[in-house]
Structures are given as structure tokens and as C-alpha cells.
Amino acid sequence: MNTEIEKNVRVELGDRAYDILIGPGLIARAGREIAARLKGKRMAVITDEHVAPFYLAPLTESLAAEGIQTFPLVLPAGEKTKSFEHFMTVCDHVLAAKIERNDAVIALGGGVIGDLTGFAAGVVRRGTRFIQIPTSLLAQVDSSVGGKTGINSRHGKNLIGVFHQPDLVLADSDVLDTLSKREFRAGYAEVAKYGLIDKPDFFEWLEGNWQSVFAGGEARINAIAVSCQAKADVVAKDERENGLRALLNLGHTFGHALEAATQYDSARLVHGEGVSIGMVLAHQFSARMNLASPDLARRVEAHLKAVGLPVSMDQIPGELPPAEQLLEAITQDKKVKGGKLTFILTRGLGESFVADDVPASEVLSFLKEKLGS
Amino acid sequence: MNTEIEKNVRVELGDRAYDILIGPGLIARAGREIAARLKGKRMAVITDEHVAPFYLAPLTESLAAEGIQTFPLVLPAGEKTKSFEHFMTVCDHVLAAKIERNDAVIALGGGVIGDLTGFAAGVVRRGTRFIQIPTSLLAQVDSSVGGKTGINSRHGKNLIGVFHQPDLVLADSDVLDTLSKREFRAGYAEVAKYGLIDKPDFFEWLEGNWQSVFAGGEARINAIAVSCQAKADVVAKDERENGLRALLNLGHTFGHALEAATQYDSARLVHGEGVSIGMVLAHQFSARMNLASPDLARRVEAHLKAVGLPVSMDQIPGELPPAEQLLEAITQDKKVKGGKLTFILTRGLGESFVADDVPASEVLSFLKEKLGS
Ligand SMILES: NC(=O)c1ccc[n+]([C@@H]2O[C@H](COP(=O)([O-])OP(=O)(O)OC[C@H]3O[C@@H](n4cnc5c(N)ncnc54)[C@H](O)[C@@H]3O)[C@@H](O)[C@H]2O)c1
Ligand SMILES: NC(=O)c1ccc[n+]([C@@H]2O[C@H](COP(=O)([O-])OP(=O)(O)OC[C@H]3O[C@@H](n4cnc5c(N)ncnc54)[C@H](O)[C@@H]3O)[C@@H](O)[C@H]2O)c1
Ligand SMILES: [Zn+2]
Ligand SMILES: [Zn+2]
Numbered sequence: 001m002n003t004e005i006e007k008n009v010r011v012e013l014g015d016r017a018y019d020i021l022i023g024p025g026l027i028a029r030a031g032r033e034i035a036a037r038l039k040g041k042r043m044a045v046i047t048d049e050h051v052a053p054f055y056l057a058p059l060t061e062s063l064a065a066e067g068i069q070t071f072p073l074v075l076p077a078g079e080k081t082k083s084f085e086h087f088m089t090v091c092d093h094v095l096a097a098k099i100e101r102n103d104a105v106i107a108l109g110g111g112v113i114g115d116l117t118g119f120a121a122g123v124v125r126r127g128t129r130f131i132q133i134p135t136s137l138l139a140q141v142d143s144s145v146g147g148k149t150g151i152n153s154r155h156g157k158n159l160i161g162v163f164h165q166p167d168l169v170l171a172d173s174d175v176l177d178t179l180s181k182r183e184f185r186a187g188y189a190e191v192a193k194y195g196l197i198d199k200p201d202f203f204e205w206l207e208g209n210w211q212s213v214f215a216g217g218e219a220r221i222n223a224i225a226v227s228c229q230a231k232a233d234v235v236a237k238d239e240r241e242n243g244l245r246a247l248l249n250l251g252h253t254f255g256h257a258l259e260a261a262t263q264y265d266s267a268r269l270v271h272g273e274g275v276s277i278g279m280v281l282a283h284q285f286s287a288r289m290n291l292a293s294p295d296l297a298r299r300v301e302a303h304l305k306a307v308g309l310p311v312s313m314d315q316i317p318g319e320l321p322p323a324e325q326l327l328e329a330i331t332q333d334k335k336v337k338g339g340k341l342t343f344i345l346t347r348g349l350g351e352s353f354v355a356d357d358v359p360a361s362e363v364l365s366f367l368k369e370k371l372g373s
Numbered sequence: 374m375n376t377e378i379e380k381n382v383r384v385e386l387g388d389r390a391y392d393i394l395i396g397p398g399l400i401a402r403a404g405r406e407i408a409a410r411l412k413g414k415r416m417a418v419i420t421d422e423h424v425a426p427f428y429l430a431p432l433t434e435s436l437a438a439e440g441i442q443t444f445p446l447v448l449p450a451g452e453k454t455k456s457f458e459h460f461m462t463v464c465d466h467v468l469a470a471k472i473e474r475n476d477a478v479i480a481l482g483g484g485v486i487g488d489l490t491g492f493a494a495g496v497v498r499r500g501t502r503f504i505q506i507p508t509s510l511l512a513q514v515d516s517s518v519g520g521k522t523g524i525n526s527r528h529g530k531n532l533i534g535v536f537h538q539p540d541l542v543l544a545d546s547d548v549l550d551t552l553s554k555r556e557f558r559a560g561y562a563e564v565a566k567y568g569l570i571d572k573p574d575f576f577e578w579l580e581g582n583w584q585s586v587f588a589g590g591e592a593r594i595n596a597i598a599v600s601c602q603a604k605a606d607v608v609a610k611d612e613r614e615n616g617l618r619a620l621l622n623l624g625h626t627f628g629h630a631l632e633a634a635t636q637y638d639s640a641r642l643v644h645g646e647g648v649s650i651g652m653v654l655a656h657q658f659s660a661r662m663n664l665a666s667p668d669l670a671r672r673v674e675a676h677l678k679a680v681g682l683p684v685s686m687d688q689i690p691g692e693l694p695p696a697e698q699l700l701e702a703i704t705q706d707k708k709v710k711g712g713k714l715t716f717i718l719t720r721g722l723g724e725s726f727v728a729d730d731v732p733a734s735e736v737l738s739f740l741k742e743k744l745g746s
Contacts, residue, residue: 155465159498
């Protein structure tokens with residue numbers, strides 16, 4: 001059962017505190033872990049067509065062994081599933097399954113399934129119990145922790161949703177073996193991010209051990225656990241994203257602009273790849289503003305490159321829009337006060353901070369330089 | 374300006390506390406009251422086709438005078454508007470209007486518009502500021518207070534929603550002059566309810582002054598204010614409806630069963646009418662269980678009858694289903710534990726309590742008797 005290498009991260013949110021279990025074989029053991037915490041005997045399981053063939057049957061069998069009846073719903077895979085239509089389908093499914101007070105809704109999948117299912121769980125009967133079983137690295141280290149849920153609208157990503165904390169998160173480290181290499185790397189960008197925010201030792205450890213993290217086993221579990229703990233610490237202090245939680249956006253301001261510039265076309269760029277390029281840009285821009293050394297930017301770039309992540313805008317296939325348009329995407333994303341932007345910048349390795357007085361003009365010249373325009 | 378007769382009820386919810394202003398001319402003064410509390414200059418106004426012709430222009434003019442731009446959306450009137458489709462339309466409208474942190478979404482209408490708009494405000498950007506301008510008596514004394522929002526699903530009423538407290542409630546007592554007599558009476562059933570829950574003096578005052586309440590002026594404002602205060606007190610103690618708030622359901626268990634039995638056909642029965650019959654039944658059933666005197670049931674019946682509300686099931690036009698089916702609707706609505714039901718019953722005038730051990734068999738014989746079957 002390998003429980004000796006299993007990790008438990010507790011998200012401290014008072015009477016809504018919950019456990020994140022991280023380790024191998026957790027899907028096979030899901031029934032026991034859930035039955036130990038919830039009394040309900042009916043669970044809706046929402047998943048997607050890529051994940052279902054591998055993990056739906058093992059999960060429902062594990063729940064059945066505890067006398068828990070499951071009501072599965074398999075949705076198409078991909079970001080487009082975070083839509084109003086699918087949201088309605090999930091709400092309807094949960095109601096049809098007669099999920100009540102002690103029962104729960106389970107998200108089995110990546111961040112798309114987690115965000116969509118969490119939103120539905122947050123509004124059906126004004127809040128239903130919710131269990132996350134994240135199956136992508138990104139979902140395990142980021143989206144399944146913290147209670148942010150939501151869907152996209154034609155006006156932008158993640159614009160409609162609620163904060164709804166799960167009752168339990170089961171991050172089975174084995175399931176990442178079926179995840180594509182590209183998706184694994186994209187999730188890894190978020191792992192590296194936690195080091196760059198405020199954990200220099202962790203970043204250094206990743207530089208030396210990333211191959212073991214990719215290979216699986218204890219190093220992988222450690223990387224997931226450190227990441228979850230980092231996010232859990234921030235969430236416990238700033239549940240509703242009023243201040244501190246902003247640091248989690250390191251690399252994301254540039255990254256989101258690039259995602260928008262590529263029309264969220266995952267063939268060209270997935271979220272974690274945008275974050276990878278964005279983190280390198282944030283470090284380079286910090287150097288340009290004389291906040292940190294250019295050597296640090298080179299070090300960050302070297303590591304992300306080594307794992308196979310893109311680190312500069314010219315690695316994105318296809319044309320990018322001009323710098324002016326990227327800046328516009330950035331100012332759309334962020335509040336602008338008198339020509340000043342808010343960015344997460346850094347003063348050194350693992351010394352990120354919120355800078356709320358970044359001149360838009362500086363960002364523009366920087367982007368022009370980087371685009372070679 | 375009549376501010377001398379205006380009332381202010383404060384809903385004490387810590388850092389989410391808010392005011393309910395009750396009085397004449399509040400729509401004309403809405404701009405000033407809102408500008409005094411919120412800095413935003415953009416407001417989406419959601420209303421319905423019955424309310425818009427009377428009050429939309431006065432409201433937008435009042436806001437314009439304070440430099441606030443409005444983005445109105447006029448929806449069809451009626452319970453069917455509390456649907457997924459209209460919810461989507463409202464979310465989209467609020468996003469298109471670019472309502473941001475200090476701006477707000479305003480619900481101008483009855484409980485239907487309030488519940489729908491509040492739900493959208495609760496989820497757009499994971500929570501947008503929200504102002505209630507309730508225009509029906511029911512909305513002024515009940516649905517606009519307490520933050521319960523939501524829509525209906527094919528599985529039942531109000532099954533999907535969130536708790537989202539408003540920043541301000543403006544209950545303009547003048548607007549009730551254009552409300553139909555029938556809708557006014559239906560709202561009055563909820564006013565009487567607060568007396569029957571735990572305010573015997575208020576119920577007595579209503580018995581003597583209900584005609585002035587219907588006529589308008591100070592008595593009406595007083596009745597609304599006492600009702601809002603009663604609900605605000607309960608909400609402050611039990612925001613998320615875990616216990617105490619159950620008392621607000623006096624008359625509603627029977628009432629909901631009758632609404633379901635008449636397929637929510639408002640030509641046959643509107644909510645407040647169901648509550649009126651339900652309150653009489655709850656008092657009669659309390660007498661049958663030897664908890665309260667039959668005289669009290671007769672007194673409650675006499676008052677509701679005097680104002681023109683239906684007080685017995687045979688006043689509902691059309692066929693009603695047999696007692697067994699009504700009981701089934703009741704057990705659907707409530708938790709059943711070992712044949713025991715939870716009801717709000719009473720021990721005397723204004724001495725309601727939660728009874729969680731009511732034998733289903735007793736309810737069934739009572740209903741049979743009442744239906745004469
Ligand atoms: N809520 C939050 O706090 C938060 C934080 C970050 C990202 N997000 C959201 O997360 C989403 C991205 O998450 P994601 O990267 O997991 O995307 P995803 O859910 O689309 O998963 C990526 C792909 O991997 C597949 N997949 C997942 N697990 C697998 C497995 N074990 N084996 C084989 N295939 C598997 C999926 O079917 C999908 O095709 C975005 O919508 C983003 O907005 C949310
Ligand atoms: N959120 C809560 O806590 C709560 C509590 C009780 C009821 N409710 C909900 O409230 C809804 C019922 O509210 P309602 O009775 O106000 O229904 P409603 O909103 O449908 O209004 C009743 C009718 O009166 C019209 N109207 C409203 N104000 C008017 C005015 N000033 N002049 C002329 N016409 C006017 C409306 O257009 C509608 O035709 C239900 O959906 C119920 O579920 C919610
Ligand atoms: Zn991210
Ligand atoms: Zn009611």
C-alpha cells in the first residue's frame with residue numbers, strides 16, 4: 001500500500017479545513033478514504049473521455065466496496081467543456097442523482113473537470129459536498145487546492161464561478177503516468193513557480209531532481225506535496241484572493257496575454273507553457289528594472305528549458321500580435337491605475353513580490369525588444 | 374422627502390452588514406443612497422416587463438443624476454424566468470456591461486427578479502456587488518433580505534443558487550400601489566407569518582390595522598419594517614440556514630406541497646396563498662396534536678380570511694390530488710427519519726417551534742380529514 005511514502009497536506013480553513021492526500025494507489029483506496037470522512041452513500045462522479053477509460057471503473061469499484069453507489073457522467077475533454085451548457089448538464093446530473101446533505105460530487109480529471117464540477121457542487125442546493133480527485137499534474141498542484149471554481153464565458157476565461165472548498169482531495173501520483181509528456185511539463189511549470197515565489201531551496205532541489213519527479217516515485221510525491229503545501233498556506237491566509245494570493249500569479253500576467261494572443265489554441269500553447277515563458281519574462285523584466293540580476297533570469301530559463309518547456313515567445317508556433325496588442329491584453333487582465341500596472345516581480349531567487357507601480361511604457365518597450373520588433 | 378417616517382433596518386453580518394431602507398420615494402432617491410455607499414459608476418439593472426414601465430426610467434434618471442451609467446435588461450415577468458437560460462442571459466449582460474469591483478448589479482422587481490439577479494451577481498467574477506430594489510410586498514418583507522438566491526430546475530424550485538448578500542436594499546413603499554391586490558395579499562401572508570412565529574403583539578396589531586397596511590402610509594411602512602427586522606434577526610444568527618432559519622418556514626411545508634400539487638400554476642395558487650392555507654393547517658394540526666388550542670387556529674383563520682386570503686384547501690380552484698400524494702410531496706420537501714417528519718408547529722400565538730418528530734401517519738389522517746376524503 002506504500003502508505004509509508006504517502007503525504008498529507010491539511011488546508012487550514014477553520015470548520016472547512018480539509019486533507020489533501022498525496023501518494024500512489026489512492027484511486028484504488030478512494031472508497032475507504034471517502035467512507036472514513038463522509039457518511040453519504042450516493043456520489044456523482046464527473047470525468048472526461050480521456051480519463052474515464054483508465055480510472056472510472058477502478059474508482060467506482062473502490063466506492064462500491066464501501067457500499068457507495070456512483071452516478072458517473074463522462075464529458076468531452078478540453079477547455080471548451082468549461083461552458084454554460086456543460087455546467088447546466090452537470091447541475092442537472094447531480095440533481096437527478098439525488099445527491100443529498102451527506103453525499104458528494106466527485107471531480108475525476110484535470111483542472112477543466114475540477115473547475116466545472118466544483119462550480120456545480122457549489123450551487124446545487126446552494127452547496128453540496130465536493131471531492132477532488134485531480135488526475136493531471138496541474139490539477140494536483142494547483143487547481144484542486146483552494147476552492148476556486150468556475151467556467152468560461154465569451155467575455156473571457158474563468159469569469160463565472162464561486163469559491164467552494166472541497167471536503168477532500170485525493171492526488172494519486174500513479175495516474176500521472178498516463179498523462180501526456182506535454183501536459184506533465186505544463187503542470188511542472190506551476191511546481192517550479194512555487195520555488196520561484198518564495199522557496200529557493202525547493203527550486204534548487206528541483207534543478208537537481210527534476211528527472212526523478214518526471215520518472216515518478218518518491219521525488220514526484222515530494223514535489224506535489226511541497227507544491228500543495230505552498231498553495232494551501234497561501235489559501236489559508238487569503239481564501240478569497242484579496243491580497244497575498246496574488247503572488248500565485250507569478251508568470252501569469254505575461255502568460256495570460258500569450259494565451260489570449262494564441263486564442264487559447266492548445267495546439268499552439270497550453271496554460272503551463274504560457275506560465276513558463278511568463279516566468280522567464282518576469283525574471284528578465286525584473287533584471288531590466290534593476291530589481292534582480294540577469295544571471296537569475298538565465299538560471300530560471302536554463303532550468304525550464306532543460307525540462308523541455310518553452311522559455312521564449314519565439315518558440316510559440318505561428319504569428320504573435322505586435323507588442324501593443326500584448327500590452328492591451330495585459331491591461332485587460334489587470335487593473336491599471338494612471339498608466340501603472342501590477343506585476344509579480346522578483347528581487348532574487350524565491351523573492352517574488354507584488355509590484356503595483358510598473359510603468360506601462362516600460363512593459364511596452366520590454367515586449368518590443370523581446371519580440372524583436 | 375418624508376424621511377421622518379423612513380425606517381432603517383440593519384442586517385448585522387459583520388463585514389458584510391448592510392442597510393434596508395424602507396419608506397416612500399426611495400426609487401427617486403436611489404441615486405443618492407447608492408452613491409453614498411458605493412464608488413462605482415456603472416450599474417447593470419435587471420427588471421421585468423411589468424415593473425419596467427413604471428420604475429425603470431425613474432431609477433436610471435436618479436442614478437444618472439449621480440453620474441452613474443446604467444445598463445438595463447428587461448426580462449419576461451413570472452416564475453418561469455428563474456431558469457438556466459435567463460440566468461445565462463443575466464450573467465452575460467453583466468459581463469458585457471463591464472461591471473467591476475466597485476460597480477454593482479441592481480435587481481428591480483419582485484422575488485423572481487431578485488433571486489435570479491442575486492444568483493448572477495453571486496457568480497460573475499465570483500461575486501459582484503448587489504443591490505436589491507424589491508417592488509413586490511413579498512420581495513420587500515422576505516426574498517430581498519437574507520442573501521438566498523437561486524433559480525429553478527426541472528427537479529424542483531430554488532434548487533440551484535448561492536448565498537450572496539446585497540450591499541443595500543431599498544424598499545420603496547410607494548411602488549406597492551401598482552402591485553395587484555392579489556399579489557399584495559400574497560405578500561401579506563408572509564407579514565402575518567412573522568407575527569405567528571414569535572411576535573404575538575405584532576399579529577394583534579395587524580388584526581387591528583391591516584386595512585391601513587393595505588392602504589399605504591405609515592402603517593404599511595411599519596409592517597414592512599417589523600417584517601424585515603424579524604427576518605434580519607434570524608439571518609444574522611443563522612446566515613446559512615442550518616437551524617434557526619427553519620422557523621421562517623412556518624406554513625411552508627403544507628404550502629409547498631399545495632404549490633407542487635397545483636403544478637405552480639399561479640392562476641390557481643400563488644406562493645403566499647399556499648403559505649396562508651399552510652399556516653392555518655399548521656395551527657389546526659398543532660391543535661390536533663394537543664399542542665395549542667383550536668381557538669387559536671380559528672383566530673388565525675379569521676384574520677387571513679378577513680384580508681381576503683384563502684384559508685382552506687377547498688378554496689383552490691380545480692381538483693387536488695389525494696392526501697397520499699400531498700404527503701409524498703411533503704416528504705420530498707423534507708427529510709424523513711424513520712417515518713418522522715419535521716414541521717413548524719405552535720404552542721400558542723407567536724410560539725412556533727421546530728417539531729422534528731411528527732408521525733407521517735398523523736399528517737396523513739389530518740390531510741384526509743381536511744380533504745374530506
Ligand atoms: N481553480 C484553480 O484555482 C485553477 C488553477 C489553475 C488552473 N485552473 C484551470 O485548470 C484548467 C487546466 O487544467 P489541466 O491542465 O488539468 O487541463 P485538462 O483538465 O484539460 O487536462 C489536460 C488534458 O489531460 C487529460 N488528462 C487529465 N488527466 C489525465 C490522465 N491521468 N491520463 C491521461 N489524460 C489525462 C485531460 O483529458 C485533458 O485532455 C484550466 O481550465 C485552468 O483555468 C484552475
Ligand atoms: N430568496 C428568498 O429568500 C425568497 C423568499 C421567498 C420567496 N422567494 C421567491 O420569490 C419569488 C416570488 O416573488 P414575488 O411574489 O415577488 O414574484 P414576482 O417577482 O413574480 O412578482 C409578482 C408579480 O408582480 C409583478 N410586480 C412586481 N412588483 C410590481 C409593482 N411594483 N407593480 C406592478 N407589478 C409588480 C411582477 O412583474 C410579477 O408579475 C419566488 O420565485 C420565490 O421562490 C425567495
Ligand atoms: Zn496557472
Ligand atoms: Zn414564503
